[in-house]
Amino acid sequence: MSMTEKKLTDDMFQPAAMDPGKHEEITKPSLTYWQDVWRRLKKNKAAITGLVAIILIVIMAFVGPAISSHGFDQQDVRRTNLPPKIPGLEKVHFLGMDGVDIRGNDQYKLKNIPKDQYYWFGTDSLGRDQWTRIWKGTQISLLIAFLAAAGDLIIGVTYGGISGFFGGKVDNIMQRFVEILYGIPNLVIIILFILIFEPGILSITLAIVITGWIGMSRLVRGQILKLKGQEFILASRTLGASNGRLIMKHLVPNTLGIVIISMTFSIPGAIFFEAFLSFIGLGIQPPTASLGALISDGFKQLRIYPHLAIYPSVVMCILMVSFNLIGDGLRDALDPKMRK
């Protein structure tokens, strides 16, 4: 106290001129909502790990097939079921990257594969390079997942938006239809759908979308119903805003957040569902392969050639976990209650 006492001089007791404009000054830097979300997301290590993993996998899905010299559908009966062998790592035996199978035989020697030929993830029962096939498969899986998510988005948002926005009778009828659709077990619908159309990327995507959009539409409808009564919508209506303006300027921007979260969860759902279809034989048909198809094939020989199932499974697990991590991170980042 005595220290500060000394420093206080009489002239400090003169009135300080206050700038009245300063009262309303905001010192914090201006951040848009999305900048703020990104700032929060960046702090979430799990979500960022997920994001990096997904970016890497997407890059590999396109670059991977090119950096190996083997085509994904090149068959060669002389080199079937080779275990993985990677230059450099082949010397570290316990990694299992030395071309030796689980019974301890060096398959590369037995099958007289030239010394300079490496199959990084081995080959399958038709002698196709597994590395190339895994990344091709990732491509297909991601393609299906993104298409399905886009389908969910378009149908779900439109349907839920109309239903919620107009309300009343329209909403009533639309919701009864959804309930009926939801009441039929979706496996039945999907299997029928794929049986009628040939299994292919498009038909599988459609099969996933045909029931997948319901979740999205319910979410959007709920959000719109909630927003519709909010005072900023009422304010806009008293100003004479048209429906189009209400939707484009007010409702859509405020539903975007939950739509994005929902999408990050529906992508891994679609990947998983496609894998499931492959398992029951309704997936992508050879020679094209998806991650699910590869796992399904490898699974049949899991005891003898485990590498066929393990590598695609690992890629798929990383994908699913990463998408879920991002989804969780986004949910936290977009939560307005955390805003400060």
Place this chain on the structure above:
Amino acid sequence: MEKLLELKNVHVSFHTYGGEVKAVRGVSFHLEKGESLAIVGESGSGKSVTSKAVMRLLPNKTSEIKEGQILFEGKDLARLPEKGMEKIRGKEISMIFQDPMTSLNPTMTIGKQIMEGLRKHQNMSKSEAQERAINLLKLVGIPNPEIRIKEYPHQFSGGMRQRVVIAIALACNPKVLIADEPTTALDVTIQAQILDLMRDLQKKTGTAIILITHDLGVVANLAQRVAVMYGGTIVETGTVDEIFYNPKHPYTWGLLSSMPKLNAESKELLAIPGTPPDLLNPPKGCPFAARCPHAMQVCLNHMPESTKVSSTHQAACWLLDERAPKVEPPEAALVGGAR
């Protein structure tokens, strides 16, 4: 009088991703046996955080009591382990919150919720506890307590729920009751009922009350002493009469003059310009300086010390320094007797 609870220079901070929020910055006050102390101030001034610090109800991951002591009957609650705190919370000191909707468990009957504390702290048998619960409901003015004890919170109106919350808080005859904006969510007619009830109960039970509010009318109605809080600090304390009739801090003046007075002829309200300080970057000097019409150079850089006005009345303001110019409170701040 005996000091029941005493806070000495308490600092509380929150660690948020934006940085350290210094929500409470050196709060000191005491509570005597059986008295009622009101803490007033606008939202964000740190009233709830202070009371939660006393109850040790702050989230322990993101917040900490950085400095200071909270003395309750000689024990420092700020440093007490959780085990010891459990014996005090709800038994010696209890708390009621603003929103009667969320402070009751919707899936439990009212009776069970009242009896929970009784059975935990006082080892009562079930029938004893039930009898006490019925008596408590009677005490807080709920008709037909024998029947209502078996009902769920949603079957009660807002005012009735707040009565139940008070009954729960009083169940173990606490020495201190902290009421955090107990009537803010209620309508005036219901507020009048609850304030009446609280005054009545205090007479009957002798519990000391800390009443947190932003409504000066409620303060005048219920409190004996008042602490005015601003920007995480206490700027003025005194008896109600001192605060209302002889206020010394410009913020208290501002509060008093921005209230319309029912019996006064309509004159313009004196608003306090601007907004409260951001506690993420609190000002170095007096927190009110930026909005104060009498601010001096010294206010901007030096935190004012608490100055004695009378044995019960203190204010933290540089205007009370002898070197400062003499300033009279604005006309609009004068209440009733002071005019």
Place this chain on the structure above:
Amino acid sequence: MATMEREKLLEVKNLKKHFKVDRKAVLKAVDDVSFDIYKGETLGLVGESGCGKSTTGRTIIRLYEATDGEVLYEGKNVHGKKSARELKEFNRKMQMIFQDPYASLNPRMTVKDIIAEGIDIHRLAKNSKERNERVYELLETVGLNKDHANRYPHEFSGGQRQRIGIARALAVDPDFIIADEPISALDVSIQAQVVNLLMKLQKERGLTYLFIAHDLSMVKHISDRVGVMYLGNLVELAGSDELYEEPLHPYTQALLSAIPVPDPEVERSRERIILEGDLPSPINPPSGCRFRTRCPHAMDVCARVNPKWQEAREGHWVACHLYDQEFNKEGK
């Protein structure tokens, strides 16, 4: 001053607004309410939450369709079919300020776009430069400045947001503003800022207000006349000084005595009328006079007959049997 020859701006006649809550039950949020608002005045509307104040305001401004009754603005019916042009014209004359400073601004829009919404809808600016200028002018009017234009609502405090809401309403140059509890969510020191701003604007622009609130002392301060609502009915309407000095309806009396006064001396010596019990449900309101279940002066007739809405004194309307010669012979 209340009863001078003045021009009526708005007439509300037997207005009803009922909500269907499920197949059977009907919630009579506003049930047969009549009052006038004169040009340039402020009419206060008070009552406990849930008594139908907001519903009245929102029905007047067409956010809700009226179940029955009519609202005349400058002699023209507000409800009923209208051409798009008539609607637009109407939207510019009548505006609303909302209660919740957090919910009443779109969190994804900049302050500039929020304020300019009316300008955009009604094409009041020829180009973006003119639009900016109008927005800056409005910001100044409400005590903010153009540095705030490009920020988002979450960066502002409650009082600042509420002023942004006022600027948005002013953008279309309205004559009549419905303020639905514009200060309830604000701190005392900030409330005064907003009330002073509203009063200043009224003086400068000759605005007419319907000011809804549950804080009676603020309402008295800002209003020329005050109406008191209870469970969907208007129970009393009078000049604000008269209402506060000589309230007639037992509910008004109780309401006034319940306000805590910021004066310890007065509080210590004050006799309160403490109302028993809670507000009954508006789905199943009491028969006759709706206040009778809590009224300290209830008579037999109150359960049977709806009290008439009548002028007990000049300019002082009340709906209570105590002031009805027919039922209360001895007079109160």
